[in-house]
Amino acid sequence: MGGAFRNLALAVALMAAxxxxxxxxxxESLAGWQQDGQAAALAAFLDTCDLLDAADWRPLCKLARDVPRDDASARAFFELFFRPVIVGTPPALFTGYFEPELTGSAVRTPRYAWPIYRRPPELADGTVYHSRASIEGGALGGRGLEIAWLDDPVEVFFLHIQGSGRIRMTDGSVIRVGYAGRNGHAYRSIGQELVRRGYFLPHQVSAGAIANWVRSNPDLGAELLNHNPSYIFFRKIANLPADKGPIGAMGRSITPLRSLAVDPAYTPLGAPVWIEKEGRVPMNRLMVAQDTGGAIKGAQRADIFYGFGDAAGDAAGDVKDGGRMVLLLPIDRAFAMLEGL
Structure with a gap:
């Protein structure tokens, strides 16, 4: 989900997975391919295409800049220069993420009592640091690392899950925060733990259900949140227009309903990805792999970015659907990958 691990190399090769x-x-086997708005996908692809420096990507990115911005032309571009490749074995698992809008204060008050922290200077990538429980217990207190104080510990937890957010401060200003690092502990699913403890059946778990349970059981809820020892640190993001999405793993803004968080061990960042998502709200569309997440592991695994605000959160929180992912790869790369298996 959306926690954007920007230190990952952009040129992770699919053949190295x-x-x-x-x-x-x-x-022709892609369900709904002729009906999708590929011009929007092409625009998202161009947002990060210049970061793809492999020899087989560079000429495609140059050509993409000259494609007319209509769906038929965009569709013809992808059909001419790419081949669809199914990597791994469907069904896929699709979830959703979003950029929450929260309220906060620059100083601690009785209402605004839960901090989000900037990255401690001594934290090195790949090392194991204080656990969530230790940090929540005050391990970083008094060091001036607080970016803002929020009014709901549950919202703070889900901000960690999403990896970015907008915070409306008490003075009326809005700050944007994004991923700056993590504490090195493995992510543990709170939903799975609630199922294990017998509070929910698997099909009942959603972000909203978890939030309501924690708020209704504050003492047990605090202990439950600490079951996930992973902890995210943030940074302020300056000069990011309000109409732009948060910064993804490629260092660029991501696009609602066109950007995916993927496992870069299997899906190259920047690659177009056709998704066929099942569930209550099916979705067949071309997206772009532009983000990563701690819980996104495997070839047929993706997190769909739904946008920002409450409506996006409601839509993203209900997604836990099957289907399949199909990568669109440059022709030579697609067939070279098969030869290497």
Whole structure:
């Protein structure tokens, strides 16, 4: 989900991933391909295409800049220069994430009592640091690392899950915060723990259900949140227009309903990805792998970015659907990958 681990190399090669099944398919086999708005996908692709410096990507990115901005032209571009590749074995698992809008204060008050922290200077990438429980217990107190104080510990927890947010301060200003690092502890699912303890059945778990349970059981809820020892640190993001999405793993703004968080061990960042999401609200569309997340692991695993605010949060929080992911790769890369298996 959306916690954007920006220190990951952008040029992670798909062929370096652990061996998985791969199959080249035809565009005609992509359900809904002719009906999608590929011009919007092309625009998202161009947002990060200049960061792809591999020899097989560079000419495609140059050509993409000259494609007319209509769906038919964009569709023809992808069909001409890419091949669809199914990596791994469907069904996929799709979840959703968003950029929350929260309220906060520059100083601690009785209402605003839960901090979000900037990255401690001594924290090195890849090292294990204080756990969530230790930090919540005051391990970083008194060091001036607080970016803002928020009014709801549950919202703070879900801000960590999303990895970015907008905070409306008490003086009326709005600050944007994004991922700056993590404490090195493995992510543990709170939803799975609630199921294990017998409070929910698997199909009942959603972000809203978890939030309501924690608020209704404050003592047990605080202990439950600490079951996930992973902790995210933030940074202020200056000069990011309000109409732009948060910064993803490629260092650029991501696009609602066109950007995906993926596992870069299997899906190259910057690559177009066709998704066929099942569930209550099916979705067949071309997206772009532009973000990563601590819980996004595997070839057929993706987190869909839904946008910002409450409506996006409601939509994202209900997504836990099957389907399949199909990568669109440069032709030579697609067939070279098959030869390497």
């Amino acid at each position: 652990p061996p998985v099944r791969a199959q080249v398919v035809d565009f």
